Amino acid sequence: MTDFEKTRSLFYLPEGIVYLDGNSLGPLPLAAKERVARLMTDEWGELLIKGWNKAGWMMMPRKVGDRVGRLIGAPEGTVVMGDTLSIKVYQALASALELRPERKVILSDSGNFPSDLYMADGLIRSLGRSHELKIVEPEEVEAAIDETVGVLMLTEVDYRTGRLHDMKSLTKKAHDKGAIAVWDLAHSAGALPVDLTGADADFAVGCTYKYLNGGPGAPAFIYVAPRLADKVRPALSGWLGHETPFAFDLGYRPGGGIDRMRVGTPPILGLVALDAALDAWEGVDMADLRQQSIKLCDLFVAEVEKRCPMLTLGSPRNGEKRGSQISFLHREGYAIMQALIARGVIGDFRAPDAIRFGFTPLYIGERDVLKAVSILEDIMTNRLWDAAEYKQRALVT
Amino acid sequence: MTDFEKTRSLFYLPEGIVYLDGNSLGPLPLAAKERVARLMTDEWGELLIKGWNKAGWMMMPRKVGDRVGRLIGAPEGTVVMGDTLSIKVYQALASALELRPERKVILSDSGNFPSDLYMADGLIRSLGRSHELKIVEPEEVEAAIDETVGVLMLTEVDYRTGRLHDMKSLTKKAHDKGAIAVWDLAHSAGALPVDLTGADADFAVGCTYKYLNGGPGAPAFIYVAPRLADKVRPALSGWLGHETPFAFDLGYRPGGGIDRMRVGTPPILGLVALDAALDAWEGVDMADLRQQSIKLCDLFVAEVEKRCPMLTLGSPRNGEKRGSQISFLHREGYAIMQALIARGVIGDFRAPDAIRFGFTPLYIGERDVLKAVSILEDIMTNRLWDAAEYKQRALVT
Known part of the structure; x- marks a missing residue:
């Protein structure tokens, strides 16, 4: 117990x-306070630029991602940290849409967090308005999943009411109809058991300042199912998602697997605070x-x-x-x-x-x-x- | 002196x-160490969620943006902090392209930081490959600015050689030919005097972990010229760029001016470290x-x-x-x-x-x-x- x-x-x-x-x-978390103090003094202060290698900063998005992954049923190497949840929604959605190029409907519900809908709206405009964001009531979602839907984009737990979607059955219905399922776990990660693998989710995203106690504005996470990770295009193709960032090639080549969902230089203060906060979950x-x-x-x-x-x-x-x-x-x-x-x-x-x-x-x-x-x-x-x-x-x- | x-x-x-x-x-910066320790204990620890109002966290992207603005010739209310430089490049470029819908060329040079080119590449793909990223040698940039160019996207100081572009004359040439100028100040902000207003730049972006000493992965900044700020579309339309984020409307309406370039929840640990680091510039x-x-x-x-x-x-x-x-x-x-x-x-x-x-x-x-x-x-x-x-x-x- x-x-x-x-x-x-x-x-x-x-x-x-x-x-x-x-x-x-x-x-x-008391550990976060200590860990951040140590970062400031012993790492940034003493190691300076060498911290990227010697203190492992460069690998933190993956290392912390694996720790978050253990709480949401994601295998090692499938979760990476960075940016904000809104940015991660954009990445997941853009990738998901490209996996179903012939489908033009993004299905979501009115219980989704508004920023997810806003990001979808912005993406649709970039894509030339060829897509449609269809918003139904939460209880109408299942019936609305049909062959027109390219991506089902839902937040598992409603931010206002706490209502929980059935991730497994909705993902199954999405797959049965040929759609991709993107899950926002903002109010799920650390709040209840999540099993991304068992639910066969395609993408998942979430923030870490709520139940994961990462601190104000802590970095977000993104999960891509292993069967998709090497296929998807990173719409936000930043240098740290490149196959060889330090070769400084002029052309972009996506990194292997989840690494391609990295974008820019990771926020180390936020990442070490979160890393320490995750200690509370051991046991x-x-x-x-x-x-x-x-x-x-x-x-x-x-x-x-x-x-x-x-x-x-x-x-x-x-x-x-x-x-x-x-x-x-x-x-x-x-x-x-x-x-x-x-x-x-x-x-x-x-x-x-x-x-x-x-x-x-x-x-x-x-x-x-x-x-x-x-x-x-x-x-x-x-x-x-x-x-x-x-x-x-x-x-x- | x-x-x-x-x-x-x-x-x-x-x-x-x-x-x-x-x-x-x-x-x-010694002040950053103290300031972050105070954030952890007195703000996150004691104020908890109330820190967003009482410690001014929610307004930090603007407050710190104004402080950065003073170092780059940007008036108050034209710079906002957040995300990473790669994300800010994407925002600036997407907005700039929409200001010149009939032009299909983004002009850059081989001295630009690769991530800027990668982000452009990703954006072009989202836009349906209707645009072209033209990369010339740094010394050929001026001659290559012609009526086909929609956006001139350059890093002022070459990250490898330190070569400095003439921001004012290149911006003028861009404007003469009807193009928008986007400047990356990664190696300029805090390194030398920058006068965005004097150069009449349209957009500028930059990072703050270099000469501004904000710490590993410190947040980036974006500047939009006041004459454009209310016209541009934020391609990454996150909730904190909404006119009224806490109304939780289902539809997106961009905030006024530079606020619309905010995306998700701001990274407070990084922002307070940077804020303290900027004290070194007083005087x-x-x-x-x-x-x-x-x-x-x-x-x-x-x-x-x-x-x-x-x-x-x-x-x-x-x-x-x-x-x-x-x-x-x-x-x-x-x-x-x-x-x-x-x-x-x-x-x-x-x-x-x-x-x-x-x-x-x-x-x-x-x-x-x-x-x-x-x-x-x-x-x-x-x-x-x-x-x-x-x-x-x-x-x-």
């Missing part, structure tokens, strides 16, 4: 705070994590529904059908969340009306859940959110 | 090392920097030519015609550089035969130059490079 008391001890959690926003930005059994996550979420739902009747559940009630987060809906959601934050319970708000809470067993326990509900109950019962100070919108919500 | 003794004191330079590779990776007069840079380079050339006759100068002799770096050519350049590094003189090697040295007055003085030449002379005179250990190629050269 995974020791979640031990994993909790690996994080810095400010006194008096119940942090239910690790689905947006994970807390500071964690993903089945234990899932069981505990569902238990915490179920407890939160039950207690909130009992004690705060004016809030409406915005997430699937069945734990098997959602990720590791719970949303409740209320017209004054923004102010309610501000009032919660002022009382030390940190979640976030997603327009138009969702207050969202992430539950990450690595550092959140039952006591935290009960404390959060008590404070939420006080705020709702006494309308504490109804103060002008909580209604002022900040830049980042 | 700029106090270069003072700027030198702002960097950590390992004992006994002469660091002539700041044109590849600048040394550690630096770029004309002083240029004068001192030319003096150091001229001294190095004169001494090496006098004392190492087997090396051939690979850089322009006239200081006004080059950046802040000097290359010498030798068939055994790789081994010579390894021998130098073993003796504490750090430069780098660029295939096929260039040993390359960067001179950055912020922390390099005449004594360093003379010490480097003495060691180089010893290595050349006594053929110390002719040892097997110096001929083994490392991953990063």
Whole structure:
């Protein structure tokens, strides 16, 4: 059984705070603080340019990619780190479209994170508007997969509601209809067991600052199925995806396998922080994590529904059908969340009306859940959110 | 007069090392070490998700962009940070091509950094191969700018030789012929005075881990001329370039001005390190920097030519015609550089035969130059490079 008391001890959690926003930005792993300090002093400071070889910086996108891969069912050598999730979406989608040149429809849903849709829109415009982005409701996705679809592009866990798509069956349907499946694991990686190999996914992408605790703006990842990795074109053909970057040839030749999805010089500060953050996963059994996550979420739902009747559940009630987060809906959601934050319970708000809470067993326990509900109950019962100070919108919500 | 003794004191330079590779990776600014430690503890650790508003993370790409802008002649609000240089090249080029839809030629030269050419190649393929990347020799660029050229895409300072293009006259010629000018300032920003406004450049991009000392894989920048910023399409249309990112609309609407060149979640560790590194530029007069840079380079050339006759100068002799770096050519350049590094003189090697040295007055003085030449002379005179250990190629050269 995974020791979640031990994993909790690996994080810095400010006194008096119940942090239910690790689905947006994970807390500071103590190891990341140490590791970054060592990078600054012993590597950048002492080794200078030699750090690229001697400290292994150049290979970090692959090394860290393999560590992320172990959490998402990806074999060694199939995941590489770099850039942001939006860029990785673009890479995956551009490659996927070229594998089905005769198909002109990208199918996605309204539960996808908007940036994925925006990147698709930009790509379609570059491609001369020959393609169409078709957006259906999440529950209509399966029926909408037909022979016109070239690429099915979905986020497995809905960022607002936590609703979980069935990756395996949707990928199978996509393949049956001749389409390529691109999965965004932003709210999945580290939140629940993911099995890219078992689901036979073609591409997957994700970010690492949520459940993987890599820090603000930590690098993203991309997975390409081994059967495709040597076939795909990297639309963003940067020098570190070249077969021999340091030959400085004028012409581009893609590197072997997943290496071709590298683009520019990797962000080493972010990569070492993430690498250290991933230490917390050593010894964690993903089945234990899932069981505990569902238990915490179920407890939160039950207690909130009992004690705060004016809030409406915005997430699937069945734990098997959602990720590791719970949303409740209320017209004054923004102010309610501000009032919660002022009382030390940190979640976030997603327009138009969702207050969202992430539950990450690595550092959140039952006591935290009960404390959060008590404070939420006080705020709702006494309308504490109804103060002008909580209604002022900040830049980042 | 700029106090270069003072700027030198702002960097950590390992004992006994002469660091002539700041044109590849600048040394550690002491302020960056402190600032990153504070980010980890006081911001990520204590503020958690609130750091995006309270520590100003969300606005850092603009704030740091403005600081970089002051070093390259860009007005406030015209530069934004993020991603890697390769990605920024793609953005600039895609936008530039759309401003000249009827023109099908991208003109560049063989002195451009290969990644710029690779990214152009990838973009052309996405655009359906309707465009052509024409690569001429650096000295043929001016004559090759004609009415067929849609975009002139050049790196101002050649990464191998240090040869400096005349940005102002080439931009003027491009404009006279109806073309858009995209400038890569990778080896210019912080190396010499740059005046994007005076040159009337359309787009500029650059990296910040060289002369700006932002650290390994520090974020890149992009400049768009104010007269174009609201007209251009962001091909990489990510959520943070959206007019209202936190409205989570399904449709993309570009943000105003330079904001639309933002893509995904910004890399905060890299941004704060860079922000602190830029403190070293407060009080630096770029004309002083240029004068001192030319003096150091001229001294190095004169001494090496006098004392190492087997090396051939690979850089322009006239200081006004080059950046802040000097290359010498030798068939055994790789081994010579390894021998130098073993003796504490750090430069780098660029295939096929260039040993390359960067001179950055912020922390390099005449004594360093003379010490480097003495060691180089010893290595050349006594053929110390002719040892097997110096001929083994490392991953990063």
